[in-house]
Amino acid sequence: MKRTGMQTSRVAIALGAFLVIIIAAIAIAAIVLLRKQEIDDWSKQSAAFSRMLAETTAQQMSTAFLALDSIVERIQDSSISDADYLKKALKTPEFYQLLREKVAISPQIDVIGVVDEEGNIINYSRDYPAPQRSVADRDYFIEQKSKLGQGAYVSRPLHNRANGAWTFYISRRLTGSDGEFIGIVQLGVSPAFYSAFYERVSLRGQAAISMIRNDFTLLARWPAKDAMMGLRDTGSAAYQVTQVLQKKSDVIIRDGADENGGKPVHVMEAVQVVDKYPLIVSFSIDDALYLSDWRRTSLLIAMVASGTIIAVIVAFGMLAAMFKRREEDLMVTTVLKQQAEDINKSQTALLQNLTEQQLALKDSSDRMEAIFQNAADGIIMIDEDGNIEAFNRAAQVIYGYKDAEVVGRHSKMFSPPGKYDLLELAMSRNEFVHTGQIHLEDEPVRNGGELFPAELSISEYYLSGKRKLIVIVRDITERRNMERIKSEFISTVSHELRTPLTAIRGSLGLVLGGAAGHLSDKAKPLISIAYKNSESLTRLINDLLDIQKIEAGKMDFKYELLPLQRLLESSVGDNQSFAQNLGVRIELLDNDVAGAVIRVDAGRFQQIMANLLSNACKYSPYASEVTVLASRMEGTRVRVEVVDRGEGIPEKFRHRIFQKFSQADSSDTRAKGGTGLGLSITQAIVNQMQGEIGYYSQSTATGQETHFFVEFPCWPAPSSQPEQVSAEAHPS
Template sequence: MERATRRVMLAGGAAIVVIVALTLVAVAHVHTRDLKAAQHDLLALGAVLAEQAERSVQGIDLVVNAVADELLRGGIATPQELERRAVGAEQHERLTARIAGIPQLDVLSIVSADGRLLNFSRYFPIPPISLADRDYYHALRDAPGPAVFLSRPVSNRGDGTPTIYLARRLGGADDRFLGIALAGLELDYFQSFYANLDLGSGSVIALYRTDGQLLVRHPPLSSAASPDPALYRGLEPGERRLGEVVEGSGRERMLAVSARLTGEPMVLCVMRPLDAVLSDWRVDSGRLGVAALLCAAAVATLMLLMVRRMRAYAAVNQALAAREAAERSLRQAEARLLQSQKMEALGQLAGGVAHDFNNVLQAVGGGARLIARRPEDTEAVRRLAAMVAEAAERGASVVRRLLAFARRDALRATPIRPDALLTGLREVLAHTLGAAVTVRVEAPADLPLLLADKGQLETALVNLATNARDAMAPGGGTLTMAARAETLAAGNDAAIAPGTYIRLDLTDTGAGMDAETLARATEPFFTTKPSGRGTGLGLAMARGFAEQSGGGFAIRSRVGAGTTVTLWLPLAPAKAVAGDAEAAAASPDGAPHVLLVEDEALVRTTLAAELASRGWRISAAESGRAALDRLDAGAPCDLLVTDLAMPGMDGWAVIRAARRSRPGLPALLLTGYLGGGPEGAAEQAGPGPLGYLGKPAKPDELIRQGDVLIAAAAAARRVPEVG
């Protein structure tokens, strides 16, 4: 036992390690994905902004070249000739006209060979200003050819605004320096443009000259980190470069991209903090971590429960073995007592350890693996996390069923029609058992109602049908489910109190059992199936359910002659029978005809199947118009169940139209909104019994409300009209 316990603990530990490892792999994958996506977006943004800056500067370059070509047209040789062409109000008007409609162009100027301002577009007459101290003057005065120079940022001497200048050298026929054609580029234009871009807190956009001189930056230089000059120096025209920068304090790392303008000596840089880039990754990682923690906790809890119960089982077996050794001489006399103690011990174990915990572990592990494979899909992660939670709930449901077997969980008994129960199960089993098995039902419609927990009874019958299918494998056969009323006298073979019961027989045409196997068939965990194919709890749970419900259980079988499993269940009290007959009064055979109107195919199919499995006769329509067509064609309908929100015709319209042809038709409205019905519901629906349920509606609640509405309609029909 200790070896088995260690194996369980090792398996659980391995499962937790796998969950953690898969989560770490998923977190790393999401980190790489988000970082690559941010790099791609930043490169694309840098290219777009570089193109915008290039077009802005190229537009000014064209204007400067046009001014220069006009001044040099026809050829001039001396600075004096340039000065004669450059001065005057007429030239001022031409310069002013050229800057119109170009928001980034602040001023056009013409500078003489000795640095004097000859003319410019801002105002006239021209003030005596010398520009011989500017960097563009010194750079172009001795430059050969028609060189173009981009200045460093300076304060405009006209109005003090930050400006950079694009200057072209004016040379004579012998390349003699005659002067400069000059355009002022307002840096506020770029500041305003970049300020309108929402790149997130801490992001930076900057323009540099190719020699590293900062031209413009948003936000200001003091508010964030600056890139390493190696990021933008040496870039070829049109080239882009991706990298990282670190703030001087070393606290902030930023993702950066630089893009060299194709036709201008400028580089544009865009930077985003890594914290902002990886914000979504942190959220996704947190969700994955929570999901992994829940999965690991579920695995650890299940493992500890299994280990505890295994040790308890070992202790009980050891106690039984010691007791048997000490009282060997009394074994025959006390065989029934020992068997009772053994069953009680096994019942305690069954009450704590569900045989299908492995199925729960499979669902939890599968959900974790799916989360790891699709971490980028937030909705899928949420859905899979819900699936893991649902698996845990299934484990709790298994515990409740085993507690019912151990007689520690109170069953919720309700009146059940035997014929409707078996007919509904036949529809389910026809698909579950496979085409090789034929399912027959033999149950009169006038049988009394039985009293049992319907969910537990259905589970027991499905388990018994599955055992029958396995007994008839591989060739298949016939499974007959029969119901009849039987009165048992005192001292009956079922060993239950005398009285009238509903007898349920499940008979298969399988191989049958020999006497030894039959004697042990209802022992917990005893099975003749191959390893992994059965738990040995099906018959034991069915027997425990029948006995706890106040009935009995028996098995008859012979080798080669098949097996019959019988459950005796008590009748429902007379009051419950009368209530059921009242609710079923709308249909002669006791099964109400229900018209279900739902535009969502999945919801329609699920609801129809659930209601049909509970004995209702369902006709499903995908729209209000289709439902009304069926009513007009004379289809039977004891209850109208309709969705509220549907395209074309909503639930209120369907009820009103249906009641015009079927006055007083009971109706149940399903709505996705919680709470009670809207004000004026009766006026909207017209006269007749009306109920409403919020989605998701539990089938049991829907059945209960439907029965009440059908009974109310039946009672209304019995009231004599006055007058």
């Protein structure tokens, strides 16, 4: 009996120890898995938060850049030719009022000013007349003055000399008629605006949010710290993501210090590069926040596991003692063992229930509420029946309704009578049906019945098996007004100048041709220069009118089926004298397109060839040759190429070569002549006539060659009369 009792007590002790190990292992594994899951969840939320901040920053910056560009265009379109004229023309109350209106566009814009070539303020939005103040020592002035083609430059944050507040500046260079530097336009952005915005969305002050220039210089931050403003930190998470990892966005965890006591903590940082702008947004939280729920849950698990272990130890201790006392207590020991196993099962079930409750709490978390309510754009959430479920503050401002007035009502209240509501508008588009997302422009109605232009982004998602819609609304009234004003301005200037300029050009041509008698040797060069400049102005106005017609869809085309070879011979002949004046020769090479017929407007085709040939001649070396070659492509298409042997197209210019007013180098373009509109117009005409345009460069034994080409489909021989159609009838 004694031997049996000793063996049974040892088995009980071993089993108790095994159960303790199992319980401890389960508790540790649960804690480790919960920690990994918590970090993964927060990483996804931080990445989403940083993307939202980057999109909001891009939207806000687009407003500032648009205001800056509109002022630069206003100045450049005013035919300001030199620095002295700039000072006289812009030092007016009217221009001061214009600057004030631009500042009022967006709250993040603090000040706008125009600075002359010496760094002195000519006019700015705070006071009129402008105070005698110099910005010649500022980094943005030095950069714009020293670097031709700098474009928009974002400065380091500086103390504003007017009010002492931190400000960083976006600037653009102003050039005279000869391409010389005559000053800059500066737009001051307030870091305090972004600091206040970041504070509102910083998870109740527990997150740190920074806006950084792409060279890792701090521009704005919450919590705001003066000592950090303008510092360049190459040890930051932004540097690790963009330079070391070569990514545009990522979430990393690294060692750091908390904001208050400087104690070492683990910091999770989400980095996102802002599209189209030299900016980076960083969103960071420490482990006191992202591991807080895990720590509470881990403590509860540890307490439950400890209680279970103590219970097991006590139970098996009692069993061992009872086994030693008497054999007849075996039945009691068996019952206690069963009780211990039941306790273990109940504790395991308790751990599982706690884990499920934690996940349920995460699903119902309101962490994204701050993002929803403080977004710059209006956000509307709609159920599968079209009823409104949520309506953020920006949407309330846009539509003029309060949240309580729209939630629960149908979204058709935002649509004019007889028009689709938001759900029907999305479902009517094939793109949304196939992808679940769509971006479009529409005219919804405000409270009171006023229609306004808006940009809508509609996406679908599923919650508990039910389809929902998220609609992001942006009021584009101001953008439409600016586009209309720009179009009206170009139209008025072009038409008002065209008639007198035609008369001037004709008169100068008659005088130069001897209609007014013999010209002296001194007068003839002056008249010749004036005549050439009047021709350049006429071409500029014609280009502006062509651009306006293309944008309005009112350019007329008279389509004909014409032999390609005859068109090419005519183009070469018409442009040969222009080439000879530049010391260049145009040659049409033998080809295999005999009998090829294309359907084009003959005049517009000659305009395409004239633009390509004149560009090739202007940038070809003296005594060189521009060649025109044609070939048949695969299928039923023909290609026409214009080849020059100049210096080629700069790499940094290639992505915008077909944009309006694009010029590879302003000083070089001034020397060669041109408006920067030719290739843009050419591309529009080619697309309108169902063709394609492109270019490529290649190195040969004799140097660099640049090939500009156009492709058109071949047609059967002519069998009908020419037809005249407009650009609206045949969209590209």
